Amino acid sequence: MDSLILISIIVFWLSFAFGMGNLYSYAKQKEVLKLHMTEIAVTSSLTNIKKKSLSDRIIAFLSRYADDFSSLGERINFFSESDEVEVLLRKAGNPFNLSVSRFQGFKIVCVLLGFMTGAFMVIIGFPLANIAFVTLPFLGFFVPIMLIRSTAKKRQEQLRSDLPDFLDTVSISLQAGSNLDSSIKESIHYFTGPIQEEFSKFIQGIELGVPREKAYLELLTRNDNEEFQSFIKSLIQATRLGVPMAATFKSQSEDIRKISLEQVKEKAAKASPKVTLITSFIIAPLIMLLIIGLVVLNMIYGEDSIVRFFTS
The missing domain is CATH 1.20.81 (Receptor-associated Protein)
Incomplete structure (x- = not known):
């Protein structure tokens, strides 16, 4: 009986020592992993540091207010359904850390900004202010959509x-x-x-x-x-x-x-008909108008002009 108790005590202390060893090993591995993740995060943040331009700072400033209008922007989603916007943002590299909801709200912020700009132009009597008052809100809605599409396309091309x-x-x-x-x-x-x-x-x-x-x-x-x-x-x-x-x-x-x-050759082959089309429908008529204009001017003001024929 005494020997059984002694064996039980020995097994207990061995198990306790083994458990403490595993716990210490786990704690060390956890610290190493934390340090590794910190190094990765710091390296990533240093890699992504870029000098922001004035336009970038303006967009980042306006984006702060986009969250307040995100629900309204998701309801007014002409040419900017949330699924489509999500794909475009991924292709564009998520500029300015825009999420789908924030982008939807950013459109409404731009609409309000266009409306206020148009109203200010009307108040100060700016030329064509009435047209600007109508068109600027529409531009505020559609310009962000066109910009994100353009950014996505350029990024994929690069x-x-x-x-x-x-x-x-x-x-x-x-x-x-x-x-x-x-x-x-x-x-x-x-x-x-x-x-x-x-x-x-x-x-x-x-x-x-x-x-x-x-x-x-x-x-x-x-x-x-x-x-x-x-x-x-x-x-x-x-x-x-x-x-x-x-x-x-x-x-x-x-x-x-x-x-x-092959794509460069294909684009070059497509460019030739376009140049011919421009020459045929724009440049050639302009040259003809120029020649006709010179002939008419010569007939009116030249030495043998019609005006002199009737006045002589």
């Missing part, structure tokens, strides 16, 4: 333009023996714009424990550029099949450059 150079840079790093994450993390420092933003988010997600395939799918969700989507899908396929990443990056870079060259 992403497509920078992608081949980025792939070449990463490919060189991979061929030198670096792994994929280190190569991307090193390469993004040589780029600016959407290519840096997208892959910074990708690396940040990987470091925080997001599954690689899910991080790839998030890249696909945020961007609809055909070349970029083709590249990310090839990365997913290469990850599943175990294909060397260096070969994937190199082949994708060559394919994208070929596609870009």
Whole structure:
């Protein structure tokens, strides 16, 4: 009986020591993870620091009041349904940290700003103030929609333009023996714009424990550029099949450059008929009017003009 009690005491203290050891190990790992997440957050914030222009500061200032009108903006959603706005904001890189509801409210803020500007122009007697009083609120509603569409389109175009150079840079790093994450993390420092933003988010997600395939799918969700989507899908396929990443990056870079060259040739071919159309319907009639005008002036004021014929 005494031996059983002794064994129980020994087992208890061993279990207690083992549990305390695991608890200490867990606390240390938690501290390391917190430090790692802090480093990632600081690095990300330093990377995203940009000098704001005057227009950026004005938009950021107006955005503060957008939340108060978000519900009204969601009800008045002509050409700006919430689902469509969400897609556009993702493609545009969420400028000014705009959410869907805040963007909807921002439209109403711009409408009110246009209304007040028009009213002020009417009060001071500005020329065409009545027209401005009617048109400025409409412009305040539709200009943010057009701007977000334009920003999304330009961002996707820039992403497509920078992608081949980025792939070449990463490919060189991979061929030198670096792994994929280190190569991307090193390469993004040589780029600016959407290519840096997208892959910074990708690396940040990987470091925080997001599954690689899910991080790839998030890249696909945020961007609809055909070349970029083709590249990310090839990365997913290469990850599943175990294909060397260096070969994937190199082949994708060559394919994208070929596609870009074909698109340039296609645009050049489309430009020629447009130039001919402009020449035929605008420049040629103007030249004809100029010639006819000179002939008429010569007939009226020349040496053998009709005026002199009748007055002589």
